[in-house]
Amino acid sequence: MSVRVHMPPVLRVVCGGERWLAADGTTITGLMRALAERNPALRLHLFDEAGAIRGNIVFLHKGDLVRSHEAGVRTLADGDELILTNALAGG
Amino acid sequence: MSVSLIAGTPKGAAILTSKDRERWDLHFELPGWPVTASARDDRGRYYIAVNSPNYGVALFASDDLKSWKQFDAAPRYRPEDRGNPEHHRIVGAADFEGVLKHGGRFVDQIWTLHWAHGTLYAGVSEAGLFASRDRGESWQPVDGFNNQPSRDTWVPGAGGLGAHTILSDAKNPDRLWVGVSAAGFFRTDDGGKTWAPKNKGVDPSVEAAPASTGQCVHSVSNDPENASLLYRQEHRGVHKSSDGGDTWQVMEDGLPVTELSDGHHCSFGFPCVIDRKSGSVFVVPLDGDNFRFPRGGKLTVYRSDDGARWKPLGNGLPGDCYTAVLRGAMSADQLSPGGVYFGTASGALYAGADLGERWQEIAKGLPRITSVAAYAG
Numbered sequence: 489m490s491v492r493v494h495m496p497p498v499l500r501v502v503c504g505g506e507r508w509l510a511a512d513g514t515t516i517t518g519l520m521r522a523l524a525e526r527n528p529a530l531r532l533h534l535f536d537e538a539g540a541i542r543g544n545i546v547f548l549h550k551g552d553l554v555r556s557h558e559a560g561v562r563t564l565a566d567g568d569e570l571i572l573t574n575a576l577a578g579g
Numbered sequence: 580m581s582v583s584l585i586a587g588t589p590k591g592a593a594i595l596t597s598k599d600r601e602r603w604d605l606h607f608e609l610p611g612w613p614v615t616a617s618a619r620d621d622r623g624r625y626y627i628a629v630n631s632p633n634y635g636v637a638l639f640a641s642d643d644l645k646s647w648k649q650f651d652a653a654p655r656y657r658p659e660d661r662g663n664p665e666h667h668r669i670v671g672a673a674d675f676e677g678v679l680k681h682g683g684r685f686v687d688q689i690w691t692l693h694w695a696h697g698t699l700y701a702g703v704s705e706a707g708l709f710a711s712r713d714r715g716e717s718w719q720p721v722d723g724f725n726n727q728p729s730r731d732t733w734v735p736g737a738g739g740l741g742a743h744t745i746l747s748d749a750k751n752p753d754r755l756w757v758g759v760s761a762a763g764f765f766r767t768d769d770g771g772k773t774w775a776p777k778n779k780g781v782d783p784s785v786e787a788a789p790a791s792t793g794q795c796v797h798s799v800s801n802d803p804e805n806a807s808l809l810y811r812q813e814h815r816g817v818h819k820s821s822d823g824g825d826t827w828q829v830m831e832d833g834l835p836v837t838e839l840s841d842g843h844h845c846s847f848g849f850p851c852v853i854d855r856k857s858g859s860v861f862v863v864p865l866d867g868d869n870f871r872f873p874r875g876g877k878l879t880v881y882r883s884d885d886g887a888r889w890k891p892l893g894n895g896l897p898g899d900c901y902t903a904v905l906r907g908a909m910s911a912d913q914l915s916p917g918g919v920y921f922g923t924a925s926g927a928l929y930a931g932a933d934l935g936e937r938w939q940e941i942a943k944g945l946p947r948i949t950s951v952a953a954y955a956g
Binding site for chain 1: 609611612631632633634635636637647649650651652653655656657658660674681683684685686
């Protein structure tokens, strides 16, 4: 099972410039762990000291906005696409 | 005589290089990353610290100032470390999802990087000290500092509880100093195992603050080869110590003295930089803590040979200037004659030749400049 993740431009500096990454995971949290396992530099940006997905990261999945604390129960299916972005800040 | 400058901004690093300190080339690196600090080690590798409210803290390294690679590791507290509630309240504006409500201690910014005796040190917010002995590949907390016995009395400044200054002694690897806003200045003489406050002679930032750890130090500078001579820009004025920080004296003769919000009069400002070859020290006074711009709108750097008397240096600097120079935004290239550089909160960068006798605007239109470091050679 593979899910594609769209990476925000600022994080591509640690993703070899790739716009899309692919990994396995049945939940968003599982998918993020798989990405971090493969790319330790990316781990710093996805997970905080307590091991939780950073609070300001949000996901867009099938038209829904999924917040970081919901990522552990949001299930994924083979072929899904996920957009990783951050909570809007500013005007 | 070539010099490189790394100016950190909330939108990346402006890197300027010059072979003659007159003509400068600029390129912009790490776009999108708030760049908070930089350093260079004794083998010529450059380090940049970044932080993002969304994606956390990280470090990059480069051997040529053009190609930057992020490390897999960065300073991080242990999950069981408890945070300072008041610091959480201050930095919590960016904590949309309430992570801080769990009470942990998080590294939300690297304020400063310092290379000494084969170790790269990072001073961070929430206030703490970390060390890397493998050129940034891994980081260890300096527990003696991070668990300093007075820590529970430490009160954050308006920008949070940050360890923003690290100084070293070239002749004594066991001696280091760290400055924390607003808990004052600390020194270790045993390689980081124990730390003592070094604030005698400096008023606490407010009367209610602890006498020994209530000082709002803004920046401190020394020459590592003559390390016990220290100059300190405090919220409450400019001070000098000749004994490694054991005692401090106010040294403001010739500096503009203004009124703080609590009625105290002193020379308020942020950066404090020493030119090692001449021993000259530089500060940029602002019109008190309420206004935080140069008095009368005339941007002026002040220089002193020994702290006893200060000389204004404004040749080439603008009037009608209502910006500030932040604590990390000034540096000296340590060449002879010495060059001094600073950036403003409104994105202009100045080079001061001949120890600041002549200033030249070498960049403008940059984002808010939060750090400047000059590297000769």
